[in-house]
Amino acid sequence: MLDELQRFHARLKAYEGQPAATSGVGKDAVNEPMIRHWCEAMGDNSPAYRGPGAVAPPTMLQAWTMGGLSGHTGRSGAYDELFELLDGAGCTSVVATDCEQEYLRDLRPGDRVTFDAVIESVSGRKTTKLGTGHFVTTRMDVRADGALAGTHRFRILKYAQADRKRQSAESTKAARPRPVVNRDNAGFWAGVAEHRLLIQRCESCGTLRFPWLPGCNACGAAEWDTVEASGTGTVFSYVVMHRPAFPAFDPPYAVGLIELAEGVRMVSNVVGVPYDKVRIGMPVQLEFMRVDAELELPVFRGGAG
Numbered sequence: 001m002l003d004e005l006q007r008f009h010a011r012l013k014a015y016e017g018q019p020a021a022t023s024g025v026g027k028d029a030v031n032e033p034m035i036r037h038w039c040e041a042m043g044d045n046s047p048a049y050r051g052p053g054a055v056a057p058p059t060m061l062q063a064w065t066m067g068g069l070s071g072h073t074g075r076s077g078a079y080d081e082l083f084e085l086l087d088g089a090g091c092t093s094v095v096a097t098d099c100e101q102e103y104l105r106d107l108r109p110g111d112r113v114t115f116d117a118v119i120e121s122v123s124g125r126k127t128t129k130l131g132t133g134h135f136v137t138t139r140m141d142v143r144a145d146g147a148l149a150g151t152h153r154f155r156i157l158k159y160a161q162a163d164r165k166r167q168s169a170e171s172t173k174a175a176r177p178r179p180v181v182n183r184d185n186a187g188f189w190a191g192v193a194e195h196r197l198l199i200q201r202c203e204s205c206g207t208l209r210f211p212w213l214p215g216c217n218a219c220g221a222a223e224w225d226t227v228e229a230s231g232t233g234t235v236f237s238y239v240v241m242h243r244p245a246f247p248a249f250d251p252p253y254a255v256g257l258i259e260l261a262e263g264v265r266m267v268s269n270v271v272g273v274p275y276d277k278v279r280i281g282m283p284v285q286l287e288f289m290r291v292d293a294e295l296e297l298p299v300f301r302g303g304a305g
Helices: 002-013 032-042 058-065 077-088 164-171 186-193
Strands: 019-025 093-103 113-122 131-144 147-161 198-202 224-228 232-241 253-260 265-271 283-290 296-302
Touching: 002 077, 019 077, 019 131, 032 058, 058 093, 058 113, 058 131, 058 147, 077 113, 077 131, 077 147, 093 131, 186 198, 186 224, 186 296, 232 265, 232 296, 265 283
Parallel strands: 265 296
Antiparallel strands: 019 113, 093 147, 113 131, 131 147, 198 224, 232 253, 232 283, 253 265, 283 296
């Protein structure tokens, strides 16, 4: 059995260094409308991204390479062969795990984007809570008018799903993950403990910000105070989580991007209505949900108002 696994891994490793895409061309030049839509969706009001001399947000690097529903024609046969090999071994499920980006120069409206991608690494057999499979990392080099603008590494897990009955049994025993509390957001969680949803406010320019940050993303000032949210809001966007089945969660459930009456947005669960009845624009009202003896979280009840 061990020899068989070693031979299979050797077949996978043979794809390292082979192209995943060659001579790819962005379907659109870097342009102001896409930059504007991105900034509106992200709530980023930086003046660097608008007006004369504007640049594109660096985190848009991958956006200029996306092929949309019709896809790109530059994807290599090696990439498809690797996935067929993994599918044949039962690793038919896929989940994105992380990405890394390196920015080398600004992209500006009018720049023409080209790219090449390579299969950088294929891991050995790994067992996770989702199942057993292999991590596949691709590296994309993005160029603007021929000059390297940045690098995008994207890692996925191709896996065979674990026994869902066993997962369900484990999830009934698992504790809800704890939020990471640090010096930058401790005040927020102190407010939650008092059933208050606190929003940071810059003392210099008055801009409200959420999530909590050590400095103002509008003017850069470090001084701030807080305002208490009224608790009313609407669903700006949402997703329904069906899988993977994380311990302590019972899918399907709705996760919403909530736009508060004060204008900032936060991610939280939408409760009180069936997951398939959540809609964009639905009014919601803040409440605090006791998860266990130690943890209470802000959530939003749908259908309020």
